[in-house]
Amino acid sequence: MPEEHGAHADAARARETALAARSRASAGADRVLTAAVDDAAAHARAGRRRLDAIGAEIRDALADGSTLALDTPSGARQFQLFLAAKTRDIRRVVGDAVADSRAGAKLLQSTGAGYSVAARVRDRVNRQLLAADISRVENATEPISAADRVRYDNAVRVREGLRANANADTDAGPALLLSYDPMAFDGLGRAAIAIGDPDLADNTTVLVPGAHSSVRDGYLSHPDGLNVYREVCRADPVRTNSVIMWMGYRAPDSLLDLQVAQPDSARAGGRLLAADVNALRLTHRGAAHITVIGHSYGSTTVADAAAGFGMRADDVVLVGSPGTDLARRAADFHLPAAGHVYVGAASTDPITGLGGEPQLTVPGTAATVGLGADPAADGYGSTRFKAEGRGLASPMSAHSSYFKPGNEALFSIGDIASGHGDALARDHMTAPHRRRLPAFDPERLRPGSGDHRH
Structure with a gap:
């Protein structure tokens, strides 16, 4: 001894x-x-x-x-x-x-x-x-180059994102530009904007988007980050918060892009994401609770960052996930003992139906098609929370509504990202898992509810 x-x-x-x-x-x-x-x-x-x-x-x-x-x-x-x-x-x-x-x-x-x-x-x-x-x-005094035009266009998009996320109705102060490379990914751009200072916040949330997201396409001005920030602050007004909109990988161009059915971009992005998330702890002063949220193809990227590249998060949230590639079960995320993999999967979201299909190798190549396991399925080891939209909505609307104020999903995300994932059960916001054989989603039997606010 x-x-x-x-x-x-x-x-x-x-x-x-x-x-x-x-x-x-x-x-x-x-x-x-x-x-x-x-x-x-x-x-x-x-x-x-x-x-x-x-x-x-x-x-x-x-x-x-x-x-x-x-x-x-x-x-x-x-x-x-x-x-x-x-x-x-x-x-x-x-x-x-x-x-x-x-x-x-x-x-x-x-x-x-x-x-x-x-x-x-x-x-x-x-x-x-x-x-x-x-x-x-x-202020050019001579013709500008094509490269300078790309830099300018993406710089303007980033400036718009900074302004959009420095909203007057929060006490976070000016948004912080954590990373900036307007020429990255063949001109799609790389940047990350923080609402609140991640070096000082009690809770830090990193938000990773999916297909058709880039600096060039204006993702940084999207309201998802502010919606999450407001909900987390309301879930626990005592603790301080930071939400980072992370546009740090090359996401597929759209749902029609062939890359959206392949894990290559998610694995490349997962390596970058893991490095950035892990480095957050180096400059943080004191203890911090870090939650990483992946939406759509971004959930595959988050899963690969944790399972393949050692991302050190306390909790992970996957919404609208088409599959988790390198992670076949929740244990593959290597979270701390108190950590959880939380999953929001609307029963009407067709993208979540892609998970669970076998990953197939393309003959004659090293490429694979398919994004792996469904994290909302029974036996995966995740905690599923309610994420149904209220009323009738188109399938793709369901896929893009996880961060909409008043929805079940955003309410649940507020509890998780504020470090109170245990409140889901108390608030009756947990949901049963999907059954694979025979295929059935119990959430189809339940109408979605609305006006959920802390």
């Missing part, structure tokens, strides 16, 4: 040493990036002063037109040379700003992928890059 106690003590000391080293490394990265942000801000102010001075010189020259003799060939020629020189000066200022922005991006990446530094530091750096991508086009 003394030897065992000593081994435990040694292991505890090793963990404490590792955590202390990791904390020092994170603090060091924060100091480096903070200094870089301050330096970049100083460069931006200097550039602005240079542009203001150039503008003043041009205005002064125009005001003194009689002295320049612009109505003579010689005077006009001298003024053209003057303007050409000022144009070169402007280009140098813009070029310096672009170089500074690119240097800032490289510095951010050099400190580690994903969420390796404090959220507010990442927000400051990413907002500067965002502003530079917008300014480069809106």
Whole structure:
């Protein structure tokens, strides 16, 4: 027994040493990036002063037109040379700003992928890059490149997302831009926006969307994140919260995209998601409850992140899931002892009917078709919650209504993400699992209810 106690003590000391080293490394990265942000801000102010001075010189020259003799060939020629020189000066200022922005991006990446530094530091750096991508086009003095146009279009989408998620009726403060890469995934873009500071929140929820979601398509302005944030806050007004809208993988383009029936994008996205979720704990101050929610194809991505790439979540929520690929049962998510896999599957949602079908190999290739097990099925080991919509609705409407205010699903998500999953049973919000043989969903016999609010 003394030897065992000593081994435990040694292991505890090793963990404490590792955590202390990791904390020092994170603090060091924060100091480096903070200094870089301050330096970049100083460069931006200097550039602005240079542009203001150039503008003043041009205005002064125009005001003194009689002295320049612009109505003579010689005077006009001298003024053209003057303007050409000022144009070169402007280009140098813009070029310096672009170089500074690119240097800032490289510095951010050099400190580690994903969420390796404090959220507010990442927000400051990413907002500067965002502003530079917008300014480069809106203040262009020469034709812009196709790449700059893509950067601009996605930057505008991200800016719209930041504004949409800084809603005045929450006390979360300004939304934080945690990651930003407008050229990722062949121009579809990569970004993550947080409502509330994930470094300080008691509860952090990461929301992963499905097909037809991208920065370019405007996912970050969708109300799902705010709806979840409001419901979680109402479920437990005492604790602080953060909800992250994570557009960090290449989702299938639509339900007609052939990739939607294959797990490749989910596995690639799962690796990225696991790294980002795990890094949330590195910068968090104190204990945190992390819930990761996957909708539609995003649920497959979440399952792969947990089962295949070691994602460290406390609870997982899968809604509208077409299958969980690498995870064949709830135990494959490797959650802590108190953690659960929660599933919302409306009986009228046709996408959830795709789960449970066998994954088939395409002859002559390494590709597979099918997304694996149905997490709402009996024997999977999940906790299913009520997710029926109220009244009659089209099948695809049922698939897109899990985050609609007043619905059964969002009410249940509020309890889970606030760390009170045990309240589902008390509130009579648990649902029976589907039966596979013979195939039957007991929820088909129950009409959906509405007006569920904490």
